[in-house]
Structure formats: structure tokens, C-alpha cells
Amino acid sequence: MENEIIIAGIGQTSVGEHWEISLRELGFYAMDAAMQDAGGIRPQALFVGNMLAPNLSNQAHLGALLADFAGLTGIEAALVEAAGASGGAALRQGYLAVKSGMVDAALVVGVEKFTDTIGPDTEAALATASDSDFEATQGLTPTAQAALLMRRYMHEFDVPADGLAGFPLLAHANGTGNPNAMFQKAIKAEAYQKAEMVCDPINLFDMAPHADGAAAVLLTRCDRLPIDYPYPLIRIAASAQATDTLALHDRSDPLFLEAVQISTGKALKQAGISVDQVNFFEYHDSYSIYAALSLEAAGFAPRGKGWELARDGALSLTGRLPCATLGGLKARGNPGGATGVYQTVEAALQLRGLAGRNQVREFRFGMIQSLGGPASTAVTHILERLQS
């Protein structure tokens, strides 16, 4: 018990277009909130999840930058980068550091500042997550890649034109209960049907909006918590990370996300639970299609049937597997390398029973999953509320 890794503190900024707030300020707000939430525990290590700061803000060396700005100079600090999975990967590094016993308390912050650039500069930066020699130079963007997958998925499994509508409808419905979400307005099925195409068949609602934001969690061992620690204990029951081919065209079956399968399998094994025992799932819905494919590769749905779970309401807050419970990437917003840490903060809120009107009914095991590119990296964590 004393060796369990506990999420002692959580912090987040709202997600949106924070033109007046710089990269370091965003990160600091979340870090400060997480440290205070943990009762003032001072971390010995800082792991920063970020995807694009060198491209978008001309800023590398985020470990020193944020440790310095937060008044933590002297501690160990470094950047963890795995494209859209950077936040999940940073959480895993924090977990490993504390679990190894080399560090008593680690702070994990995910931060992304998109609004320093616009248009082609942002697109070019995002494309650096793909295979530069064989994909980006051919003009393939992450959105085009997701569109190719979605079209193939609809073709292979006879999915109707608005078959994936359930994912953004769910996300927006749940976003209404999250004060930190970028979009807090529900949408109707007709709005989805009428939406402009971004990259056919991906329409405006099939794609999560890139935005600014930062989230942080403070990890420590159970025996290091303050005596008067006020929250129910939430432990990291499992942490697993896997890779797939970087380029989509190198996969024999592009519609099966192997890294999702591997990391989910390892995580379930470590937690000692079956997939049926997961109470809720924070998937990586950067595009609707990745939500569907993740549900399938993780074992929640048979091949080609993931979209039906969204259509049938199984993923709603009262369904059998609540997903994107505070809006997901689609409605909360997609702050790149910070998303994995947002998922952690949101799952912790659910497990503490503090998710307000978005509170799920069963909350012992929550699974969170962070994807980089077309799941070229997949990081899966299972959090558990410890019984007092």
C-alpha cells in the first residue's frame, strides 16, 4: 500500500484561445494549482508533455523554463515528446520515476500554446508528427490521414454518412458540464449533417479544435501524503506505452490500431482487471474515427462496430461505458501535448466523485488513453479509486 503511486494533486487551465497568456504562464498556472491541490508537496522532478513549442513558440528546453518560472529551480526537469501522446508519455515518465523509488514526488505538466501562429505555420508544425520523408513531404496532413482512415472504415464496414455523428454529439453534450471546456454547448444531429467538410469525409465536428491549455498532476507515494490529505486516494493502477509504424502506409491493416491493443492489454494485465471492469474510458477523440478505432482495438467493441456504441448511447454518462466524460478532445478542446494530462485530471475528478453533473455512476476504475499521430504511439493508464 505505501508503495502505491497516488495522484495527490490536480490542476488545469481552461482550454481556449489564450492570446494574452504565454506558454510559460499557462504551464505555471496548472503546475501551481496541482501543487496546491496536493497540500503543498514540493516535487523533486518535473516532466513536461509538449508537442510543438519549438515550432510554434520558438521555445525548446521546457523543463528548465517551467521549473524556473515556477520557482522550482534546482529540481530535475525534462521534456517528454510523443506528438499528441506527449501528455500520456510524460505521465508515464513521472510514474516510473516515483515507482522506481529514485524520486519521492514528481510533477507532470502538459502544456500547449497554439495561438502564437495561425494557418499554414500551424499546419506545418502539426505535420512534423508524421513521417517527414514519406508522408509530410507528400503533403499528407494529420487531418488528411484521418480522412483516409475514416473513408476506408466507412467503406469496409458499411457505415452510413453520419455514422460517426455519435462521437461529437456525445462530446458536446458532456462539454456542457465542464467549466474548463472550450465548447460548452450541445449540438444537434442536424448540425452535424449540415456541417462543412474540412477534409471529406471529415466535417467540422469530426475534428477536435486545437487550442491553448495546460494541465498538471502531482504524483507521490502513499506514505508521503500529508496526514490531513482531504481527498479519496487515487492510484495509478497501470501504466503502459506502445508504438506502431510511424507512417500509416507501412501497416498491413491500417484500420486496426495495434499500439492501442498492446498498451491496453498490458495495462489491463498490470491492473489485474478485465476490460469489463473499466467503469469509464477517456479515449483520444482528436478525430471521430480514432475514437471508433480505439474502442475496437482496446476490446470494447468488435471490429467495425465501435461507432455503434456511440450511436446507441452506450458511451453516455449513464451508458455502460461512459466516454469523454468532460467533453473529450472534441468539446474540451485539443491542446496537443497537454491532452493526456487533461484526461488524467478529468479521470481523477470522476474518481474523487467531484465531476459535478457529469459524475459517472460507477467510479472505481477509469482508463485513459493518449495517442500520437494515427496511434503510432499509444499510452494507456488505468486509475483506481482506493477503497478507504
Next chain:
Amino acid sequence: MTENKTLLKPSRPVGIIGYGAYVPRYRLPAREVARVWTGGKGGLPIKEKAVPGLDEDVVTMSIEAARNALARARIDPTEIRAVWVGSESHPYAVKPTSTIVAEAIGAVPNTQAADWEFACKAGTEAMVASIGMVGSGMAHYALAIGMDTAQGKPGDALEYTAGAGGAAFLLGPAEESLAVIQSTYSYVTDTPDFWRREYQKYPEHGMRFTGEPAYFKHITEAGKAMMEANGTTAKDYKWAVFHQPNTKFPQRAASMLGFSMEQIEPGLLVPVIGNTYAGAAIIGLTATLDIAEPGDRILMVSFGSGAGSDAFDILVTDAVKERRERAPKTQEYISRRTEIDYATYVRYRGKLAMK
């Protein structure tokens, strides 16, 4: 900071002696831009925009507006001591527009002449400077013009609205005026929301950034400071005019400052002539003066990217009724309308590279 929000007031009261508008005849419907670039899909920010003819530019259009202002003022043009033209589409990079205009209206050679640049508020910047000239006693009359043939990159969101037109204001002593400019206030910050660098053909913009931290922030701060310093609210003004880059922005700015849609209606011209940039707020003022009654109080707030706003508190006098009949009204220019298609627009605006 509050104590420094002092209003700009000249030592000698200044007013508008004459005003004149100009809008070119051609109209490009926004649906034409949508037809070519989006297959007709998507919302339209305005109905149509004014397009200059092949033989029109900021010089010719400024002369038209200046002549209208002089016709209303009925003064001797040799008494004008400043001819100032604000625009972001001066035909020459080096060589003033204003000397050509001054020559054409007979104001040379005993006059100042210069071109002003501050994106969409270059026109009101020239007006504030003119108030200084007249209000200090350096000049009896000064002519301030805001005029544009705005550039919109083909296919860009701004191509729907980048219009052509503007207005000229002859300023002089308040006792001779058809409207007294009681005070002005300017609010300026370094906000890079919209720009065009030297040698670039079309401007660039920061997408949604042009809204909240740029347009709305500056317009409302300038408007609020003006009203706070005067101890007024929206109810004390009969009319209001705000910079109008599209239909929604000035409507929302009006609501934020407590003004009704009726108060901005006479000056809201963007739906039918487009965004006339340096001319946008002040051509709205001409249309408002065309219908205002003596005693009406008007609030005008311009906005220029980069960014800043000038607010004006204006009181209409008895002279307005007679003088406004001496030149074509702004609505007459708006109803003088020849619709063109996108291809004609491309030809008129020189968007085809011929060599």
C-alpha cells in the same frame, strides 16, 4: 490609469463645416465570391461590396468626396491650411495622394499636405490632427479624408468585404459648423491583428484574433472612456457609428456599449458597400448627418488594426439641414448601383497577372 483618460479638447471649439461621401458605382455580391471559392456554401458576412471602376483610385475618390465637402461648406479652398488623406491603398508608395487632391480642389500652394496611415483608422487620425490645427488657431480650415480601395486576397475571408469608398470632412471653427466635435479620445496598443508588409499585395490577419483582443477591446475601451469622462450613457446619444468590417461586429460592439440597433442603423452601411477601411466609420457618419436633426448627439468610434480606436462626441447644429442638401447624400451613392460578376471584378481590380 484612469486619471490619464483625459479627453482631447482644443482650446478653440472645432466643428464640421462640410462633409462629403463617395462610393463607386460597381457592386460585387458576396454570393459571387462564395460561388467561385466555396461552391456557394458558408455564411455571407455582408450582402455586397462596392468596387472601384477601372479609372478610379484613392486619389480620384478622395477628390469626389472633397468636392462634396466643399460644396456643403461653401468656403474658399485657398483658406484650407491642411489636406490630409488617410488610407491603406494610396496609389503611390512614395509621393503623396494629398498633393494631388489639394491641387484638384484648389487648395495649393499655401497648405500642409500629407498622407496618413493607421490601417482602418487613418481617416479619423487625420480628423483628430485637423482638430488640433484648427483648435490651436494655426489654421482656419483643415480637410481630413479617409478613403480606401481595400485589398482582399482572392479566396480569403476578407475578400467578401474589402470594399471601396470613404468620406471627407472639412473642419473649422465651431461657430461656423453644422456639427460641433465636442471632444475626442484615442485608445492605442501594440496588437498585431492585421497587417500588410511593404511590397506585399494583400494583407494578412490573425483570424479570430482580429475580434476579441483587437476590434472589440479597442472599440469598447475607447467608447467607455469617452462616455465615462463625459458622464454620459448610450441613452444620451441619438446615433452611434462604429467601425464596420462586417455586419455583426458593429452590431455586437453597439450592444456591448448599450446602444440599440436603431441608433446605429443610419450609419451601418457595410452590408451594402462592404468594409471601406479608412473610410468605414466616417462614411457611416456622413449617412447619419444626412438624416440627423439639430441637437442630435452622435458617438463615433473608429478602429484601426495594429491597433487603436478614436472616439468622437459630436453635437449637430441648425446648419445641418440646409448644408446637407448642397451635395449628393450617401444613400444616393449607394442606390447608384451596377452589379458585376466575379470575372469583371477580377478585371477591374487588376487581379489577373498580365505580365
